[in-house]
Amino acid sequence: QVQLHQWGAGLVRPSETLSLTCAVSGGSFIGYSYSWIRQSPGKGLEWIGDVDQTGSSTYNPSLESRVTISVDTSKSQFSLRLSSVTAADTAFYYCARVVRNWSNGPKWFDPWGQGTLVTVSS
Amino acid sequence: DIQMTQSPSSLSASVGDRVTITCRASQSLSSYLNWYQQKPGKAPNLVIFVASRLQSGVPSRFSGSGSGTDFTLTINGLQPEDFATYFCQQSYSAPYTFGQGTRLEIK
Numbered sequence A: 001q002v003q004l005h006q007w008g009a010g011l012v013r014p015s016e017t018l019s020l021t022c023a024v025s026g027g028s029f030i031g032y033s034y035s036w037i038r039q040s041p042g043k044g045l046e047w048i049g050d051v052d053q054t055g056s057s058t059y060n061p062s063l064e065s066r067v068t069i070s071v072d073t074s075k076s077q078f079s080l081r082l083s084s085v086t087a088a089d090t091a092f093y094y095c096a097r098v099v100r101n102w103s104n105g106p107k108w109f110d111p112w113g114q115g116t117l118v119t120v121s122s
Numbered sequence B: 001d002i003q004m005t006q007s008p009s010s011l012s013a014s015v016g017d018r019v020t021i022t023c024r025a026s027q028s029l030s031s032y033l034n035w036y037q038q039k040p041g042k043a044p045n046l047v048i049f050v051a052s053r054l055q056s057g058v059p060s061r062f063s064g065s066g067s068g069t070d071f072t073l074t075i076n077g078l079q080p081e082d083f084a085t086y087f088c089q090q091s092y093s094a095p096y097t098f099g100q101g102t103r104l105e106i107k
Helices: none
Strands: A003-008 A018-025 A033-040 A044-051 A057-059 A067-072 A077-082 A091-100 A107-112 A116-120 B004-007 B010-013 B018-025 B033-038 B045-049 B062-067 B070-076 B085-090 B102-106
Touching: A003 A091, A003 A107, A003 A116, A018 A033, A018 A091, A018 A116, A033 A067, A033 A107, A044 A067, A044 A077, A044 A091, A044 B085, A057 A067, A077 A091, A107 B033, A107 B045, B004 B085, B010 B018, B018 B033, B018 B085, B018 B102, B033 B062, B045 B062, B070 B085
Parallel strands: B010 B102
Antiparallel strands: A003 A018, A018 A077, A033 A044, A033 A091, A044 A057, A067 A077, A091 A107, A091 A116, B004 B018, B018 B070, B033 B045, B033 B085, B062 B070, B085 B102
16 A cells, blocks of 8 residues: 655744655555645645656646755655745645546546645744 | 635535535536545545546445536435545646535534
């Protein structure tokens, strides 16, 4: 059974960079893309971006100027960096595997990591 | 961005009831619509994908239907473990967006 486990700093100072990592275990890392999604009371669930195994990434335009999602296939891990954070970036952050039946077909997020509450505060 | 609107925002029901949650998209999604269940303090969990396909391990009392802009999630015979918040999500075009959620509470 595939599991995603994530970790990273839970408190980040304003203007600094949020950094989280997610490790995939219990199944093949190859053949999938991976996503970061966040959830806050004010904005609900928000897709941040995807990365595939070549390192090619797609980002939400609302965050694109500040986001980097990278992959390390040798470790079955992928990471999120969000720069210049403000209080508006305070949220639960989730990693998730992207599943799709065929290239360019419909896709869904399954499974998800356990979530990390990241608070932006001085 | 595609806007996803769920209704109702909250719903009270009893064990054994049949409930339906609706999700409407601001443009056609074909069948690129997924449903997730989230319990307090936990990550969302996939219930239905591609509008009507039941995720492995999810009880058959859950079903999904719809295409285009209008979709429904139905639970036939509510069980205590079904009381949670449900979200729809479109994967038709990036940025992939979610509904605001429907909180299903015990009456």
